[in-house]
Amino acid sequence: MLELQQIGKSFPGVRAxxxxxxxxxxxxxxxLLGENGAGKSTMIKVVSGIxxxxxxxxxxxxxxxxxxxxxxxxxxxxxxxxxEIQIIPESSVAENIVMDKLSNFKKKSGxxxxxxxxxxxGKYLDMVELDIDPNTPIGPLSAAQKQLIQIxxxxxxDSKILILDEPTSSVTRHEAATLFSIMRKLKDQGVTLIFVSxxxxxxxxxxxxxxxxxxxxxxxxxxxxxxxxxxxxxxxxGRKCSNEYLGNLNKIGExxxxxxxxxxxxxxxxxxxxxxxxxxxLGFYGLVGAGRTELAKILIGNxxxxxxxxxxxxxxxEIHSVSEAIYEHGIxxxxxxxxxxxxxxxxxxxxxxxITIWNELKHRFSRKIDDxxxxxEEQRHVxxxxxxxxxxxxxxxxxxxxxxxxxxxxxxxAADCDIxxxxxxxxxxxVGAKEYIHQLIWDLAKVQNKSIILISSDxxxxxxxxxxxxxxxxxxxxxxxxxxxxxxxxxxDQISRRIGEFLV
Amino acid sequence: MNSMVKKYIKRRESGIAIxxxxxxxxFSVITDSFLTAYNLFNISRTLxxxxxxxxSQAVVxxxxxxxxxxxxxxxxxxxxxxxxLQNVGVPSSVAVICALGIGIACGALNGxxxxxxxxxxxxxxxxxSFIFTGLVYGISxxxxxxxxxxxxxxxxxxxFLGLPIIFWLMLVMLAVVFYIYQYTxxxxxxxxxxxxxxxxxxxxxxxxxxxxxxNILSGFFAALTGILYVSRMGSAQPATGTNxxxxxxxxxxxxxxxxxxxxxxxxxxxxxxxxMVLIKNGLILVEANVYFEQAFLGSIILLAVSLDRIQYFxxxxxxxxxxxxxx
Ligand SMILES: Nc1ncnc2c1ncn2[C@@H]1O[C@H](COP(=O)(O)OP(=O)(O)OP(=O)(O)O)[C@@H](O)[C@H]1O
Ligand SMILES: [Mg+2]
Numbered sequence: 001m002l003e004l005q006q007i008g009k010s011f012p013g014v015r016a017x018x019x020x021x022x023x024x025x026x027x028x029x030x031x032l033l034g035e036n037g038a039g040k041s042t043m044i045k046v047v048s049g050i051x052x053x054x055x056x057x058x059x060x061x062x063x064x065x066x067x068x069x070x071x072x073x074x075x076x077x078x079x080x081x082x083x084e085i086q087i088i089p090e091s092s093v094a095e096n097i098v099m100d101k102l103s104n105f106k107k108k109s110g111x112x113x114x115x116x117x118x119x120x121x122g123k124y125l126d127m128v129e130l131d132i133d134p135n136t137p138i139g140p141l142s143a144a145q146k147q148l149i150q151i152x153x154x155x156x157x158d159s160k161i162l163i164l165d166e167p168t169s170s171v172t173r174h175e176a177a178t179l180f181s182i183m184r185k186l187k188d189q190g191v192t193l194i195f196v197s198x199x200x201x202x203x204x205x206x207x208x209x210x211x212x213x214x215x216x217x218x219x220x221x222x223x224x225x226x227x228x229x230x231x232x233x234x235x236x237x238g239r240k241c242s243n244e245y246l247g248n249l250n251k252i253g254e255x256x257x258x259x260x261x262x263x264x265x266x267x268x269x270x271x272x273x274x275x276x277x278x279x280x281x282l283g284f285y286g287l288v289g290a291g292r293t294e295l296a297k298i299l300i301g302n303x304x305x306x307x308x309x310x311x312x313x314x315x316x317x318e319i320h321s322v323s324e325a326i327y328e329h330g331i332x333x334x335x336x337x338x339x340x341x342x343x344x345x346x347x348x349x350x351x352x353x354x355i356t357i358w359n360e361l362k363h364r365f366s367r368k369i370d371d372x373x374x375x376x377e378e379q380r381h382v383x384x385x386x387x388x389x390x391x392x393x394x395x396x397x398x399x400x401x402x403x404x405x406x407x408x409x410x411x412x413x414a415a416d417c418d419i420x421x422x423x424x425x426x427x428x429x430x431v432g433a434k435e436y437i438h439q440l441i442w443d444l445a446k447v448q449n450k451s452i453i454l455i456s457s458d459x460x461x462x463x464x465x466x467x468x469x470x471x472x473x474x475x476x477x478x479x480x481x482x483x484x485x486x487x488x489x490x491x492x493d494q495i496s497r498r499i500g501e502f503l504v
Numbered sequence: 505m506n507s508m509v510k511k512y513i514k515r516r517e518s519g520i521a522i523x524x525x526x527x528x529x530x531f532s533v534i535t536d537s538f539l540t541a542y543n544l545f546n547i548s549r550t551l552x553x554x555x556x557x558x559x560s561q562a563v564v565x566x567x568x569x570x571x572x573x574x575x576x577x578x579x580x581x582x583x584x585x586x587x588x589l590q591n592v593g594v595p596s597s598v599a600v601i602c603a604l605g606i607g608i609a610c611g612a613l614n615g616x617x618x619x620x621x622x623x624x625x626x627x628x629x630x631x632x633s634f635i636f637t638g639l640v641y642g643i644s645x646x647x648x649x650x651x652x653x654x655x656x657x658x659x660x661x662x663x664f665l666g667l668p669i670i671f672w673l674m675l676v677m678l679a680v681v682f683y684i685y686q687y688t689x690x691x692x693x694x695x696x697x698x699x700x701x702x703x704x705x706x707x708x709x710x711x712x713x714x715x716x717x718x719n720i721l722s723g724f725f726a727a728l729t730g731i732l733y734v735s736r737m738g739s740a741q742p743a744t745g746t747n748x749x750x751x752x753x754x755x756x757x758x759x760x761x762x763x764x765x766x767x768x769x770x771x772x773x774x775x776x777x778x779x780m781v782l783i784k785n786g787l788i789l790v791e792a793n794v795y796f797e798q799a800f801l802g803s804i805i806l807l808a809v810s811l812d813r814i815q816y817f818x819x820x821x822x823x824x825x826x827x828x829x830x831x
Contacts, residue, residue, distance in 0.1 A: 326708040341706050344699035355707045358689045368687040
């Protein structure tokens with residue numbers, strides 16, 4: 001049993017946790033919920049030794065813990081699957097799994113026993129139903145596969161307390177189902193499980209108990225059976241949230257703003273053709289790694305196709321760089337990978353959002369950037385997206401995961417492109433903010449008449465927003481659904497089934 | 505306004521400034537010859553050279569690169585100036601423009617190889633440093649050009665308002681650099697490139713162009729420094745620049761320029777230069793064995809980069825002590 005007493009933690013300018021008292025019991029799956037920046041990850045980092053400095057104390061089976069490091073936590077039977085994927089890309093899958101216990105795999109001669117390592121890793125890969133050779137390098141695998149490997153690694157520690165911080169944020173439903181069955185198995189074995197997710201349907205699927213925190217304070221703990229979606233959201237954000245149908249988009253005009261014909265690039269995308277109309281939201285759906293992001297990167301000039309043509313506003317164009325895409329053709333791209341491609345983590349919020357508008361807001365002769373105007377513009381987006389920061393000069397690396405995602409989106413709202421490609425916009429974003437981002441994307445198309453390509457692995461999100469969906473499979477467009485919003489009622493199961501038919 | 509000031513003069517910079525002032529006071533107290541007009545004049549001149557050298561390194565560190573060939577470029581500019589003045593007899597202005605042109609060309613070559621081939625900055629500039637130095641000795645055959653017109657030494661030797669002209673020139677350059685990185689689009693884009701190249705690229709920044717431009721800037725500063733050395737010495741010596749690499753890294757790092765890119769501060773560079781020059785000058789005044797100089801330099805760099813860690817250590821200890829007191 002894990003028991004927290006009066007746990008608190010401060011960062012400069014924020015009280016991330018304040019007086020938390022909680023109990024996590026063996027044989028229970030306990031959900032930890034809260035808005036972006038509520039303090040979930042911070043609490044987890046406290047109990048897993050990553051933050052050795054904190055207020056209050058916590059106990060495992062009655063023993064007071066004073067952990068110095070994560071290694072220390074592992075030795076006490078506490079392991080964590082992190083929100084941020086932590087792997088060593090150059091090493092093999094097996095090496096990543098046994099990394100922290102390499103010394104257990106020495107032969108008498110002192111040499112590393114690779115056979116034993118691969119067998120050991122293989123066992124846990126089977127557990128998470130990953131059918132890959134433990135010897136393959138981990139780098140090129142998909143985000144979902146890496147996430148599952150992290151889970152396998154935690155399982156291999158045989159911990160009594162397993163903490164999962166948003167393990168499902170970038171995996172598809174099928175992969176999540178595998179994880180849930182493992183979680184149930186562990187629960188039956190008497191493991192204490194803590195589970196963080198912003199996908200509420202998952203909470204109802206696997207959890208027994210729910211604890212909600214808000215602004216670092218405890219709000220409530222209850223059995224899942226006593227709660228419903230609305231109730232949880234109200235606890236999380238302190239008000240009711242309307243999850244309403246967004247209505248129909250404008251009648252889409254005939255004019256085509258972006259057209260791709262036969263885009264092909266070796267082992268990335270094959271013969272992709274589509275048209276994007278003005279004011280339309282076009283969905284790219286498919287499993288992770290199906291070639292959607294690769295196609296997006298060709299469209300914005302970040303990578304070059306071997307063949308095929310792109311036309312913008314009816315004129316055939318060659319886009320050589322992202323800066324050409326933005327400044328000449330008005331095409332922007334919100335990356336799915338905020339850490340590596342979306343944000344400059346060591347910079348403050350101001351620089352991160354401003355990066356796309358410096359050029360517009362500068363003095364004509366002195367070339368001085370008008371910081372006052374920029375800050376004003378940025379503050380508008382920060383307020384609109386309700387990004388939780390202490391100020392525009394806060395470092396992005398100190399923001400919670402969901403708030404980083406919002407900063408990454410704010411940058412592109414500021415850029416004001418006519419064509420926006422949005423790649424997985426709501427990964428790791430809390431329910432309230434997710435509704436908000438959906439509304440925002442909708443308004444961009446409906447009110448501002450922008451044209452949007454939405455890449456998402458989240459089917460409900462796709463159905464809610466997209467008017468047409470292109471289905472991708474193994475680097476090809478295998479099908480199109482173009483009657484989504486014309487149906488009287490949107491039936492998720494039905495659409496899911498039709499997409500499934502394309503994917504087989 | 506207040507918050508702006510706070511933001512621009514960051515903690516790190518004030519730390520460096522305080523350290524510089526403390527060292528200054530220390531040497532004033534323990535030696536008689538330190539606080540003399542003659543010595544201060546000399547110090548400010550050496551300081552100016554250090555800052556110029558550091559600038560040529562800092563502008564490439566900013567984009568996450570490095571330039572090991574600044575010494576070679578500086579020497580090439582030096583002997584270009586000497587050759588043109590002595591053997592060709594061109595006017596000073598023509599010599600200066602040609603030498604700066606050579607520096608820019610060398611920087612452009614580095615930048616081109618780094619971005620277009622593409623190759624790693626370490627390998628490229630290590631190789632070109634040998635090429636440039638080889639050219640220097642090939643052309644000069646190891647001899648100095650001593651037949652430099654008197655008028656050419658004006659900038660390097662004369663004073664203005666009691667301080668060397670070079671010193672004022674250095675302040676102007678620092679102000680320009682401050683302005684570029686703080687306020688202009690190109691400056692911010694160079695910083696962003698060093699902060700995260702991938703993200704910068706996807707935000708519409710032409711990162712290759714930024715890297716190329718930084719390398720050109722680096723070549724420009726290296727050449728400028730070389731020309732100023734000619735003016736200072738009254739002769740053009742092929743050995744110019746041999747110790748620039750270590751100085752450039754030392755001053756830039758002490759001055760808070762990040763080796764990972766994305767950070768540069770003009771104020772930091774200035775005080776970084778002050779610390780370096782004071783220690784060097786002070787060691788001579790206290791009659792330390794100057795042959796150990798490089799060992800001192802190395803130690804100072806290590807100390808500077810450990811500073812953050814040390815601060816962390818002390819705050820940690822203080823907190824522990826408070827905790828135990830409270831119990
Ligand atoms: N290293 C840090 N330095 C300063 N502030 C921090 C640091 N880490 C977290 N914070 C702040 O603490 C608060 C809680 O962050 P935390 O990461 O725990 O949120 P979270 O509940 O996990 O959110 P999310 O759902 O977005 O992942 C936030 O306001 C965040 O900005
Ligand atoms: Mg978190």
